Amino acid sequence: MADKLISKIPDGPLSEKWTKRKSEIHLVSPNNKRKLEIIVVGTGLGGASAAASLGELGYNVKVFCISDSPRRAHSIAAQGGINAAKNYQNDNDSIYRLFYDTIKGGDYRAREANVYRLAEVSAAIIDQCVAQGIPFAREYGGYLANRSFGGVQVSRTFYARGQTGQQLLLGAYASLNKEIAAGTVTSYPRHEMLDLVVINGEAKGIIARNLVTGQLERFGAHAVVIATGGYGNTYFLSTNAMNSNGSAAMQCYRKGAFFANPCFAQIHPTCIPVHGDQQCKLTLMSESLRNDGRIWVPKKLEDVEKLRKHQIKASQIPEEDRDYYLERRYPAFGNLVPRDVASRAAKERCDAGFGVNETGKAVFLDFSDAIRRLGHQKVAERYGNLFEMYEKITASSPWEEPMMIYPAIHYTMGGIWVDYDLQTTIPGLYAIGEANFSDHGGNRLGASALMQGLADGYFVIPVTIGDYLSHKFAEPKTDINAPEFVAAEKAVQARIDKLFAINGTETVDSIHKELGHIMWDYVGMARDEEGLKSAIAQIKALRERFYKEVKVPGTQFEFNQELEKALRLEDFFDIGELMAYDALNRRESCGGHFRVESQTEEGEAKRDDKNFMYVAAWEYKGEGKEPELHKEELKYEFIEVKTRNYKD
Amino acid sequence: MNFNVKIWRQRNAKAKGHFETYHIDDIESDASFLEMLDILNEKLIREGIDPVSFDHDCREGICGACSLYIDGRAHGPDDHVTTCQLFMRHFKDGATITVEPWRSSAFPVIKDLVVDRRAFDKVLQAGGFISVRTGSAQDANNILIGHDTAEESMDAAACIGCGACVATCKNGSAMLFVAARVSSLALLPQGKVEGAKRARAMVRKMDELGFGNCTNTRACELECPKGISVAHIARLNREYLKAKFSE
Numbered sequence: 001m002a003d004k005l006i007s008k009i010p011d012g013p014l015s016e017k018w019t020k021r022k023s024e025i026h027l028v029s030p031n032n033k034r035k036l037e038i039i040v041v042g043t044g045l046g047g048a049s050a051a052a053s054l055g056e057l058g059y060n061v062k063v064f065c066i067s068d069s070p071r072r073a074h075s076i077a078a079q080g081g082i083n084a085a086k087n088y089q090n091d092n093d094s095i096y097r098l099f100y101d102t103i104k105g106g107d108y109r110a111r112e113a114n115v116y117r118l119a120e121v122s123a124a125i126i127d128q129c130v131a132q133g134i135p136f137a138r139e140y141g142g143y144l145a146n147r148s149f150g151g152v153q154v155s156r157t158f159y160a161r162g163q164t165g166q167q168l169l170l171g172a173y174a175s176l177n178k179e180i181a182a183g184t185v186t187s188y189p190r191h192e193m194l195d196l197v198v199i200n201g202e203a204k205g206i207i208a209r210n211l212v213t214g215q216l217e218r219f220g221a222h223a224v225v226i227a228t229g230g231y232g233n234t235y236f237l238s239t240n241a242m243n244s245n246g247s248a249a250m251q252c253y254r255k256g257a258f259f260a261n262p263c264f265a266q267i268h269p270t271c272i273p274v275h276g277d278q279q280c281k282l283t284l285m286s287e288s289l290r291n292d293g294r295i296w297v298p299k300k301l302e303d304v305e306k307l308r309k310h311q312i313k314a315s316q317i318p319e320e321d322r323d324y325y326l327e328r329r330y331p332a333f334g335n336l337v338p339r340d341v342a343s344r345a346a347k348e349r350c351d352a353g354f355g356v357n358e359t360g361k362a363v364f365l366d367f368s369d370a371i372r373r374l375g376h377q378k379v380a381e382r383y384g385n386l387f388e389m390y391e392k393i394t395a396s397s398p399w400e401e402p403m404m405i406y407p408a409i410h411y412t413m414g415g416i417w418v419d420y421d422l423q424t425t426i427p428g429l430y431a432i433g434e435a436n437f438s439d440h441g442g443n444r445l446g447a448s449a450l451m452q453g454l455a456d457g458y459f460v461i462p463v464t465i466g467d468y469l470s471h472k473f474a475e476p477k478t479d480i481n482a483p484e485f486v487a488a489e490k491a492v493q494a495r496i497d498k499l500f501a502i503n504g505t506e507t508v509d510s511i512h513k514e515l516g517h518i519m520w521d522y523v524g525m526a527r528d529e530e531g532l533k534s535a536i537a538q539i540k541a542l543r544e545r546f547y548k549e550v551k552v553p554g555t556q557f558e559f560n561q562e563l564e565k566a567l568r569l570e571d572f573f574d575i576g577e578l579m580a581y582d583a584l585n586r587r588e589s590c591g592g593h594f595r596v597e598s599q600t601e602e603g604e605a606k607r608d609d610k611n612f613m614y615v616a617a618w619e620y621k622g623e624g625k626e627p628e629l630h631k632e633e634l635k636y637e638f639i640e641v642k643t644r645n646y647k648d
Numbered sequence: 649m650n651f652n653v654k655i656w657r658q659r660n661a662k663a664k665g666h667f668e669t670y671h672i673d674d675i676e677s678d679a680s681f682l683e684m685l686d687i688l689n690e691k692l693i694r695e696g697i698d699p700v701s702f703d704h705d706c707r708e709g710i711c712g713a714c715s716l717y718i719d720g721r722a723h724g725p726d727d728h729v730t731t732c733q734l735f736m737r738h739f740k741d742g743a744t745i746t747v748e749p750w751r752s753s754a755f756p757v758i759k760d761l762v763v764d765r766r767a768f769d770k771v772l773q774a775g776g777f778i779s780v781r782t783g784s785a786q787d788a789n790n791i792l793i794g795h796d797t798a799e800e801s802m803d804a805a806a807c808i809g810c811g812a813c814v815a816t817c818k819n820g821s822a823m824l825f826v827a828a829r830v831s832s833l834a835l836l837p838q839g840k841v842e843g844a845k846r847a848r849a850m851v852r853k854m855d856e857l858g859f860g861n862c863t864n865t866r867a868c869e870l871e872c873p874k875g876i877s878v879a880h881i882a883r884l885n886r887e888y889l890k891a892k893f894s895e
Contacts, residue, residue, distance in 0.1 A: 135798045
């Protein structure tokens with residue numbers, strides 16, 4: 001099976017690889033495109049832009065989402081911005097610098113060729129989005145405005161207030177609507193993919209559940225594109241939307257698609273701290289706030305005590321008694337270090353007893369300097385809606401007292417393994433956006449998720465999928481009565497029947513919460529061998545309990561949110577286990593993955609390039625069996641691999 | 649905090665609905681309204697009662713999925729919020745809270761508090777876009793847009809498509825929703841080309857799908873979670889008239 005890991009990276013100089021690959025790809029003529037069907041699962045930035053662009057090309061597209069409308073996909077919640085190598089600021093930005101920052105930010109675990117292509121198409125994304133009517137922030141002269149994000153020293157982030165993801169998604173959704181109106185795309189809202197159908201080793205369709213009627217339905221195609229996002233909700237508490245899940249990816253994994261670097265999960269430093277055990281969702285405060293906000297905790301433990309007892313307010317602590325620990329530890333980047341570094345530094349201070357709220361798990365993000373320097377109006381223009389949102393949730397005003405923040409699970413860099421064409425190890429099956437693994441290595445930089453979703457959807461998949469489909473136009477439509485479809489539907493039905501038959505006493509959420517605790521405690525911000533082994537054992541035990549004790553109320557043939565959650569939780573068990581196996585195997589600290597055994601004397605992450613400079617691609621070996629590891633060696637031909645340094 | 653929650657229960661689109669009242673204890677004042685419903689559902693499941701279905705997703709006030717009519721107001725008794733950003737501290741301890749789905753003939757009930765809002769998608773499919781193909785665009789800075797114009801366009805583009813405007817309007821009109829899209833695009837040079845056609849097509853589709861007429865009560869503006877101004881309706885009307893004259 002190892003020979004399946006062919007990355008198909010084109011030869012030649014870095015800057016010519018994409019051009020070269022495009023020129024090699026076979027074309028499909030317009031009259032043949034009409035005969036070809038493509039299924040796109042998911043309607044976030046990746047899925048919506050892919051479905052719209054494929055529809056424009058003339059393919060027959062079916063697009064699926066679990067929400068009532070494609071516009072609800074979780075991309076909508078991205079706040080801060082989207083990167084592009086436009087160099088509009090004349091600050092010496094370039095495709096190369098965006099590429100370099102992304103590789104370095106990812107701690108040298110991403111593919112050079114993929115990342116370079118991402119940087120290369122980034123500028124065209126902004127052009128496309130402006131043409132769609134996205135109201136990006138403008139300077140007074142009418143030109144586009146930019147801001148900075150973590151891990152970089154240039155201003156290349158385009159934004160629409162704190163709602164950039166919303167605006168980009170509405171742009172992609174508008175293009176999708178245009179194609180739905182034109183009849184090239186058929187939309188299936190409130191449909192959830194429950195299995196991938198593989199015929200003669202190729203992806204040929206999906207089984208989906210109509211979430212309104214509960215019926216299982218079969219859909220055939222010549223190719224399937226997975227754009228279902230990440231699996232952060234394995235942790236129960238995360239910044240992901242409540243319905244975000246990793247199930248489609250797991251279905252593909254169980255049907256033979258390799259899953260890469262599952263342990264690379266991003267813990268975002270600026271989230272609103274947990275307020276109690278009734279909570280089920282964490283709220284992110286955009287990283288853009290770190291442009292002007294300064295992060296600190298008190299220097300003195302007695303001040304911490306007083307804060308916790310509400311005897312003093314943060315604003316009363318004098319400047320000299322504040323520890324701006326990011327500025328102290330990382331003078332060159334200060335508050336704008338990458339997310340993994342900022343998160344670990346917050347944990348370090350809180351573990352040392354300097355956490356500023358009752359739970360001891362919070363640090364300050366302070367705007368008083370920015371308000372003095374820029375004035376109220378400028379700050380309001382940049383962050384007004386974020387301040388408002390913070391105040392709505394916490395009943396405390398960032399204009400008067402600093403925000404309190406703490407790290408939380410936010411994004412998953414790991415995902416379905418894909419080659420340079422974004423094709424998985426199953427021919428005809430593609431994965432784009434957060435659902436694949438390829439561009440962010442061990443850590444994603446801020447404002448790069450939106451860039452990758454749209455790069456894949458607008459500019460990569462519409463080209464690369466043609467290479468596969470150019471051999472398929474003579475094939476008849478996929479027969480949804482083929483034995484493989486019947487068998488797949490039967491298996492899904494059996495899964496559902498099994499869940500209803502348990503009829504226990506525990507709710508799905510209560511068991512999911514327990515899984516979340518195991519994940520956060522042992523597969524969270526600091527991981528070690530003993531803890532990871534224990535996590536694997538605990539997940540297995542919890543899964544067994546789930547199959548004995550869970551209660552799924554209602555019936556299959558109705559709108560049933562508990563059934564939806566139960567099916568997703570089954571898959572979260574598999575993902576959690578896979579993450580722990582991968583984390584156990586990767587005995588180095590790298591990006592968002594911190595192994596306690598691998599750190600420097602100062603407590604910084606210590607990478608092990610000699611032994612771990614590879615993509616860990618896992619192959620499913622059957623229920624309850626240990627997955628098999630395949631390695632794709634990472635070769636850095638064009639940049640020098642260095643230790644990440646944000647100090648000087 | 650303790651509450652009595654009087655909730656609309658309806659098995660499916662065809663079934664007859666009714667109110668049920670449930671008692672719930674020990675809710676933190678910092679819990680959101682939807683977290684309160686989560687806790688209620690946990691309790692109902694343990695008691696063998698079918699949990700209450702409601703649409704929700706991001707819980708950050710941006711996806712527009714949540715759609716509850718609480719004590720006679722869309723998204724409940726706080727200004728400019730979605731239900732997920734409504735917190736229990738806004739209610740009196742011991743209060744009876746009435747929760748209903750959006751009531752509009754254009755949004756039929758699917759189950760309990762969940763409604764079918766596909767009519768909104770259909771209105772946007774009628775013309776809520778700029779007809780640009782992927783790859784056709786010129787350099788982004790070739791289209792200059794004044795700072796204030798971009799900000800005004802963004803004000804309208806902030807619409808989350810939740811449907812509170814329709815649920816609030818006594819006529820069940822979708823004018824604010826349609827106006828937000830038409831106005832956001834009409835303000836921009838790249839959106840002007842199809843401006844008149846867009847307004848005409850979207851208004852026609854809105855009428856066809858059973859949304860009511862606008863009688864300028866401005867209730868929609870008050871209940872819009874994003875505070876979208878009815879001034880955008882005036883711009884829609886101008887665009888629509890332009891389209892009429894050009895017919």
